[in-house]
Amino acid sequence: MEDTRTRLVTAMAELFRRQGFNGTSLKQVINAAGVPFGSLYHFFPGGKEQLAEATIRSSGTAYQQLCEAIYDAAADPGSAITDLFDGAAEVLEQSGYADACPIGTVALEVASTNARLRQTTADVFGDWCESIATRLGRAGIDPPVAQELATVIVAAIEGGFMLSRTARSPEPMQITGRFMRGLVETALTERARR
Amino acid sequence: MEDTRTRLVTAMAELFRRQGFNGTSLKQVINAAGVPFGSLYHFFPGGKEQLAEATIRSSGTAYQQLCEAIYDAAADPGSAITDLFDGAAEVLEQSGYADACPIGTVALEVASTNARLRQTTADVFGDWCESIATRLGRAGIDPPVAQELATVIVAAIEGGFMLSRTARSPEPMQITGRFMRGLVETALTERARR
Numbered sequence: 001m002e003d004t005r006t007r008l009v010t011a012m013a014e015l016f017r018r019q020g021f022n023g024t025s026l027k028q029v030i031n032a033a034g035v036p037f038g039s040l041y042h043f044f045p046g047g048k049e050q051l052a053e054a055t056i057r058s059s060g061t062a063y064q065q066l067c068e069a070i071y072d073a074a075a076d077p078g079s080a081i082t083d084l085f086d087g088a089a090e091v092l093e094q095s096g097y098a099d100a101c102p103i104g105t106v107a108l109e110v111a112s113t114n115a116r117l118r119q120t121t122a123d124v125f126g127d128w129c130e131s132i133a134t135r136l137g138r139a140g141i142d143p144p145v146a147q148e149l150a151t152v153i154v155a156a157i158e159g160g161f162m163l164s165r166t167a168r169s170p171e172p173m174q175i176t177g178r179f180m181r182g183l184v185e186t187a188l189t190e191r192a193r194r
Numbered sequence: 195m196e197d198t199r200t201r202l203v204t205a206m207a208e209l210f211r212r213q214g215f216n217g218t219s220l221k222q223v224i225n226a227a228g229v230p231f232g233s234l235y236h237f238f239p240g241g242k243e244q245l246a247e248a249t250i251r252s253s254g255t256a257y258q259q260l261c262e263a264i265y266d267a268a269a270d271p272g273s274a275i276t277d278l279f280d281g282a283a284e285v286l287e288q289s290g291y292a293d294a295c296p297i298g299t300v301a302l303e304v305a306s307t308n309a310r311l312r313q314t315t316a317d318v319f320g321d322w323c324e325s326i327a328t329r330l331g332r333a334g335i336d337p338p339v340a341q342e343l344a345t346v347i348v349a350a351i352e353g354g355f356m357l358s359r360t361a362r363s364p365e366p367m368q369i370t371g372r373f374m375r376g377l378v379e380t381a382l383t384e385r386a387r388r
Contacts, residue, residue: 018306022216098306104356105302111359112212112292122360151366152373155353162298162352163345165305166316172345179346183373186380 005043007033012055018098020105021052021117052106053120059102060124064131071132077139078185081153085160085177089170097165104158128154141187149187153180199237201227206249212292214299215246215311246300247314253296254318258325265326271333272379275347279354279371283364291359298352322348335381343381347374 011032015024026048030037044050070087074080091099107121132150137143156176163172205226209218220242224231238244264281268274285293301315326344331337350370357366 020214020216020303022214023303023307096306100302100305105299107356107360108294108299108302109214109217111294111356112290113217118360118362122362125357125360148369148373151357152350152370155357155366155370156346156350157353158356159349159351159353162301162305163319163349166301166312166319168312168316172349175342176346176349179342179377182380183377186376 004033004035004039007035008040008043008051009055009058012051013059013102016052016055016059016106017100017102021109026051049114049116052117056103056106056117056120056124060127063102064124064128067128068131068135071135077136077188078181080135081181081184082177085157085173085180088157088160089164089173089177092161092164092173093170097168100165101158101161104161125154136184136187139188140191141184142191145187149183152183156180198227198229198233201229202234202237202245203249203252206245207253207296210246210249210253210300211294211296215303220245243308243310246311250297250300250311250314250318254321257296258318258322261322262325262329265329271330271382272375274329275375275378276371279351279367279374282351282354283358283367283371286355286358286367287364291362294359295352295355298355319348330378330381333382334385335378336385339381343377346377350374 008029012024012029015028015032026040029051030040040051041047044054067084070083071080074083103121103124106117107125110117110121112118129147129150132153133143133146136146136149141149156179157173160173160176163176164170202223206218206223209222209226220234223245224234234245235241238248261278264277265274268277297315297318300311301319304311304315306312323341323344326347327337327340330340330343335343350373351367354367354370357370358364
């Protein structure tokens with residue numbers, strides 16, 4: 001059985017995906033976690049902000065591990081990229097466009113209003129970029145180019161979530177993924193040519 | 195002097211850019227607009243939702259007109275794209291990363307929680323894509339490719355806002371813009387080759 005702390009973080013992560021930070025009340029988290037109210041302040045004396053920070057870090061790591069597993073299972077970097085975007089599109093479609101990025105909505109909400117949580121989301125995006133850049137570098141793309149490509153891919157997947165969720169269509173995410181694959185394959189070809 | 199309705203919409207748009215939908219209270223809007231509370235329900239009997247819808251549509255149109263002016267002033271489609279992204283990066287930097295897209299945060303917040311506002315944000319993104327696709331088409335890119343490229347560009351600028359705001363750096367937006375320019379120039383070259 002999951003411990004109480006994990007249940008709180010898991011419940012908050014699920015609510016973040018669907019309705020973000022300001023749209024999620026502690027009461028909703030407690031109810032979804034099925035734990036007594038007092039346990040929240042036992043594990044998170046800093047309240048909503050502290051729970052949010054733990055949730056962003058834990059969801060960020062979990063999402064990164066999922067993406068790395070998908071990436072590493074692919075035959076080549078180009079397929080890895082479309083697998084990532086097509087996988088995200090499939091999850092969106094199957095969940096009625098609710099099971100989205102656990103960080104994106106919160107990141108925009110807190111960017112100008114909560115310095116601590118803004119930094120937490122920046123750390124997560126930084127880790128994601130690093131993870132992708134390392135893999136593109138291993139495939140032979142020059143590290144500075146790999147770093148820039150990774151930034152564009154993370155931006156594109158977040159923008160893909162936004163457009164696919166608002167349009168309730170997998171297409172923006174799928175289309176964006178195909179163009180990202182093109183950018184990666186172009187970088188690999190340019191590298192091979194030199 | 196601006197009329198009361200316009201003042202309410204302008205105040206809400208400014209608050210949407212910085213703190214989104216759920217983070218913005220009607221009290222804040224009233225205070226920022228400097229109008230009596232009763233006037234809100236006079237102009238927007240549907241309350242926050244109706245004011246939000248008017249704000250999303252009006253900000254969406256204003257942002258589109260700004261982007262079209264920047265695009266149409268550029269020497270070629272490639273420069274137009276980097277002008278758009280570099281311009282957004284500059285505004286972010288100058289405003290302490292607060293003056294961001296008026297639609298993005300709200301779009302993610304409402305995507306799974308408010309069908310009417312979700313549709314409104316989808317309409318705005320659809321108009322933006324159409325506007326870019328039309329311009330890329332005029333430059334000689336095949337309409338279906340132009341449509342897809344426009345989707346990727348809108349996703350990328352929204353993701354660029356997210357990464358630049360969280361990192362408090364213009365770089366993600368600038369880097370993303372350079373790669374989007376590359377995609378547009380590749381599409382133009384492919385077209386020229388045939």
